[in-house]
Amino acid sequence: MADKRSHLSARVRGLRVSINHFRVLLAGDAFAFVSLALLVIIIGIAVIGPAYMSDFATALDLSLRNAPPFTDENGWLFWLGADALGRPLIARLIVAAQPTLLIATSAVIAAMLAGGILGLAAGYFGGLADNVIMRMADVLMSFPSLLLAIFALYVLGPSIPAVVIVLGITRMPIYIRVARAESLSIREQLFIESARAAGARRRRIIGVHITPLILPTLLTVATLDFANVMLAESALSFLGLGIQPPELSWGLMVAAGRDYLTSAWWVSLWPGFAILLTALSANLVSNWLRIAMDPRLRWRLERRWGDSDVE
Amino acid sequence: MAEFLGRRALHSAIAMLSLILFVFVIVRLSGNPALLYLPESASDELIREFNERYGLNEPILVQFGRYLWDIAHLDFGMSIRRHIPAIEAVVLAYPWTLFLSGITLVLSMLIAMTFGPLAAYRPGSVFDRSVTVLALFAASTPGFWLAITAILVFAIELGWLPTSGVGGPRYWVMPVAIMMLEITGTTTQVVRGSMVTSLASPYVKAARAKGMPERRVVFVHALRNSLIAAVTVAGDQTRGLINGAVVVETIFGWPGIGKLMIDAIVQRDFAVLQAAVLTTAFAIFLLNLIIDIIYAVLDPRIRFR
Numbered sequence: 001m002a003d004k005r006s007h008l009s010a011r012v013r014g015l016r017v018s019i020n021h022f023r024v025l026l027a028g029d030a031f032a033f034v035s036l037a038l039l040v041i042i043i044g045i046a047v048i049g050p051a052y053m054s055d056f057a058t059a060l061d062l063s064l065r066n067a068p069p070f071t072d073e074n075g076w077l078f079w080l081g082a083d084a085l086g087r088p089l090i091a092r093l094i095v096a097a098q099p100t101l102l103i104a105t106s107a108v109i110a111a112m113l114a115g116g117i118l119g120l121a122a123g124y125f126g127g128l129a130d131n132v133i134m135r136m137a138d139v140l141m142s143f144p145s146l147l148l149a150i151f152a153l154y155v156l157g158p159s160i161p162a163v164v165i166v167l168g169i170t171r172m173p174i175y176i177r178v179a180r181a182e183s184l185s186i187r188e189q190l191f192i193e194s195a196r197a198a199g200a201r202r203r204r205i206i207g208v209h210i211t212p213l214i215l216p217t218l219l220t221v222a223t224l225d226f227a228n229v230m231l232a233e234s235a236l237s238f239l240g241l242g243i244q245p246p247e248l249s250w251g252l253m254v255a256a257g258r259d260y261l262t263s264a265w266w267v268s269l270w271p272g273f274a275i276l277l278t279a280l281s282a283n284l285v286s287n288w289l290r291i292a293m294d295p296r297l298r299w300r301l302e303r304r305w306g307d308s309d310v311e
Numbered sequence: 312m313a314e315f316l317g318r319r320a321l322h323s324a325i326a327m328l329s330l331i332l333f334v335f336v337i338v339r340l341s342g343n344p345a346l347l348y349l350p351e352s353a354s355d356e357l358i359r360e361f362n363e364r365y366g367l368n369e370p371i372l373v374q375f376g377r378y379l380w381d382i383a384h385l386d387f388g389m390s391i392r393r394h395i396p397a398i399e400a401v402v403l404a405y406p407w408t409l410f411l412s413g414i415t416l417v418l419s420m421l422i423a424m425t426f427g428p429l430a431a432y433r434p435g436s437v438f439d440r441s442v443t444v445l446a447l448f449a450a451s452t453p454g455f456w457l458a459i460t461a462i463l464v465f466a467i468e469l470g471w472l473p474t475s476g477v478g479g480p481r482y483w484v485m486p487v488a489i490m491m492l493e494i495t496g497t498t499t500q501v502v503r504g505s506m507v508t509s510l511a512s513p514y515v516k517a518a519r520a521k522g523m524p525e526r527r528v529v530f531v532h533a534l535r536n537s538l539i540a541a542v543t544v545a546g547d548q549t550r551g552l553i554n555g556a557v558v559v560e561t562i563f564g565w566p567g568i569g570k571l572m573i574d575a576i577v578q579r580d581f582a583v584l585q586a587a588v589l590t591t592a593f594a595i596f597l598l599n600l601i602i603d604i605i606y607a608v609l610d611p612r613i614r615f616r
Binding site for chain 2: 031135136138139142143144145146147150151152154155156227228231234235238239240241251254258261262265268269271272275276279280282283284287
């Protein structure tokens with residue numbers, strides 16, 4: 001028992017050391033730091049914002065149709081202007097943040113779980129399972145994702161679960177490949193052999209020894225993928241095949257503003273800006289994370305930290 | 312080589328077949344396939360007649376056989392809006408997409424092969440980091456939004472370029488530029504990564520040691536070895552091009568395959584949508600096959616993997 005506790009505290013200490021290390025690395029990279037802060041703010045808004053804003057976001061006021069931005073005369077809610085039905089864009093942007101982020105996150109998690117399990121199975125068991133799974137991944141990989149999504153959503157009808165599933169399926173191959181490659185190399189390691197020699201069952205080997213080692217890599221890929229999935233959902237919604245009104249998403253808002261491009265550019269400009277800002281922050285963070293997680297590349301961040309000391 | 316070819320062709324055939332199966336299954340999953348082909352106002356009588364004529368009452372395996380047979384004969388049914396065979400509408404649209412994608416691909420390769428090596432020349436330099444940030448920007452920008460913003464600025468406000476349609480060179484500027492956004496960033500990053508490795512190799516040192524001009528060392532010796540990486544992504548990027556074409560063509564009214572698909576969806580013209588998706592899939596699998604054969608010719612190691 002005591003032995004187990006000391007083992008646990010060693011792990012906690014190790015975790016604390018690596019978190020500290022990451023903090024130092026993060027402080028050294030202004031881009032990554034700012035974008036992580038932005039991302040946290042955007043997620044915070046998406047989580048708590050809609051509760052306060054949903055009433056404003058749907059309140060029609062036809063006297064304020066396409067009200068222009070940057071004036072205080074209609075109150076701060078209208079500071080970014082209003083849409084064609086006189087609804088304040090600030091409120092609508094905040095309310096739309098939640099579904100936009102939630103759909104992208106769910107699709108990424110679905111793809112990561114399904115792809116991770118399939119890839120692990122392919123790598124660990126090999127043989128026929130490997131062949132079938134990898135061929136499937138190849139087919140998905142070589143086919144334009146948007147085409148697949150358009151076709152499936154047209155036939156099945158657009159709904160939020162359908163969008164999540166379709167996006168998840170199109171992103172699966174990356175996780176399959178990563179999980180397969182990792183488990184293939186881990187399977188051959190000595191500690192797996194010793195676990196097997198000690199009588200560990202297959203389930204234990206996969207669950208306790210292999211999965212924890214694959215998970216960080218999969219999570220890194222997932223953060224990298226998040227922006228892609230969000231852009232794909234936005235494009236689908238823009239084309240009218242993703243989220244349907246009266247639901248809200250940033251892509252849909254851009255589409256709604258398209259008809260008023262000449263008279264009210266702000267209606268479609270802001271939501272597009274929100275997509276760009278979120279995707280860029282996510283990409284910068286994941287780019288940094290990829291380097292920070294890779295011991296072979298980490299020196300780049302460390303050196304930069306050292307350089308700024310000298311300057 | 313023959314064995315490699317056979318194996319690769321078999322893989323492509325299996326891929327194509329599983330895609331057809333996917334389309335077949337998903338169409339049946341939707342409930343009643345006849346409703347997809349027929350207008351929304353179709354009467355029960357019409358639906359029954361359609362089911363009768365196209366054998367939709369027969370066992371599922373017979374249906375699948377018939378489906379494969381029709382596809383093999385490029386028979387995708389009639390377009391209910393255009394009153395021409397669906398395949399004809401698709402064939403008419405293809406050249407537009409091919410030209411658009413071709414020009415985009417060539418231009419973005421040129422950019423990647425200029426900026427990639429320059430960024431790789433001093434990894435971590437201001438230029439290198441700017442290129443990385445720019446590439447990230449490109450990868451984070453929603454193309455559809457940039458497209459309509461560009462229309463607002465360059466067509467409506469400044470009046471320099473036409474808002475949409477096809478015609479002289481001015482009609483090509485915005486569609487090509489937005490399509491390039493989709494792929495140039497990644498291609499540049501890949502060339503850069505491969506150039507970092509190339510530039511650190513002994514043969515580059517040897518070339519420098521014998522007094523070769525630096526420009527020649529970078530753009531001839533090192534770049535040539537990074538070309539394989541560039542060509543590999545170019546193959547992958549065809550998918551990105553098709554994805555981009557759907558959005559760009561819809562916004563700019565470009566009469567290519569992407570607009571055809573979206574129009575088919577809006578008009579509920581299922582035969583055209585299905586013909587477009589399946590022929591595009593076929594074209595992509597064929598292209599991948601050709602690329603793989605080119606590799607095998609270029610690099611004998613690949614044949615024996």
